[in-house]
C-alpha cells in the first residue's frame with residue numbers, strides 16, 4: 001500500500017499542472033475541448049459546505065438542431081459513507097443515512113437537478129461481505145411500499161425531481177425473498193417501477209449471492225419527463241450485453257449505482273461505464289460509495305486473505321460519461337459528494353447519426369450467435385491447422 005493515497009485525481013492535476021498543460025491533459029483525459037464547469041447556485045454550495053460534503057458541477061453540450069429544441073436536464077449523483085457504527089440498531093443506522101442523504105438531495109434540488117440517483121444499497125452498510133443473515137437482512141424493505149420509497153416520494157414531489165434509489169428489496173409477493181433492487185420514483189411523487197440487479201458477483205468479499213439471486217425484471221427503461229432512464233446495478237457494469245439491452249430499449253441515461261473497492265476494480269472503473277456510453281450512444285452515471293465499514297465479526301471470503309472485520313475503502317470516484325466519449329472529472333475517492341451534471345439529451349441521437357453504432361450493431365447476427373452459444377452442445381467457432 002503506497003504511503004500517499006490520492007484523494008481526487010482532478011484536484012491533483014489542477015494543483016500541479018500549468019494552465020496550458022492542464023487544458024491539454026483534460027482534453028485527452030476527459031475528451032473535452034472547453035472548460036466544462038457548471039456554476040452552481042450559492043444556496044446549493046452553502047448546504048454542501050455546512051454539511052461537509054463536496055459539490056461539483058459540470059456540463060455537456062450538443063449541437064443546436066433546427067427541428068428539435070434542446071432537451072436539457074440536470075442529473076445529480078450522490079456518493080456517501082455510512083454514518084454510525086454497524087453495531088447500532090438497524091433503524092438507527094438507516095435513519096442516520098437518510099438524514100445525511102436527504103440534505104444532499106436538498107442541495108441537488110437547490111442546484112436544479114431534475115433527476116437524482118443514489119449509490120447501491122444506499123440505506124445500509126455493504127454487509128454482504130459477512131455472509132451473515134442477521135441482522136443485515138432486516139435492512140430489506142418493500143420496493144413500492146417500504147419506508148424509504150415513501151420518504152423519498154415526498155421529496156420527489158416537493159422538488160419536482162425523479163429519484164432513483166437502490167435498496168435491498170423484500171419481495172412480499174414471492175415468499176418475502178430478497179433482491180438487490182433499484183426503485184424509480186416519478187417527479188410527481190408516484191412509484192414508477194423497479195429493476196432488479198441482473199448480474200450478481202462472486203469475487204473478493206462481494207458475497208452477495210448468499211443473499212439474492214440474479215434479477216428477473218429484464219432491462220426496463222423508465223420514460224420520465226426528463227428522459228428515458230435505466231439502471232445497471234454495479235457488477236452488471238462488467239457485462240457489455242447488459243448495457244446494450246438498456247440501449248436497445250431506448251435508454252438515454254443509464255445510472256450505475258455501485259459499491260466497489262480500490263484494489264479490486266479501480267483500474268476498470270473509469271473505462272467500463274464510459275465505453276458503454278460510447279457503444280450505446282447514451283449517458284452513463286457510475287456512482288460508488290466511500291468509506292471503510294467495520295463489522296462486528298471477522299469474516300473470510302475464501303480468497304486467501306486473513307479473517308478481517310473491515311470492508312473497504314470504497315473509492316467513490318463517481319462521474320458521468322457522454323455518448324460522444326467525453327466525461328466529467330470524478331468526485332473524490334474518499335469524501336461524500338454530490339455531482340451535478342447538465343446535459344442535452346439530443347446528444348444521444350446526434351451520436352447515433354454520427355457514428356452509426358446503433359445502425360451497424362447487427363442485432364440479428366448476435367441474436368443467432370448468442371442462441372448457438374447458449375445451447376448445451378455449442379461448438380466454439382475455431383479454425384485450426386489440420
Ligand SMILES: NC(=O)NCCC(=O)O
Pocket residue numbers: 120200201203206233234235236238258259260261264265
Ligand atoms: N456490488 C457489486 O456488485 N460489487 C462487485 C465488485 C465490482 O464489480 O466492482
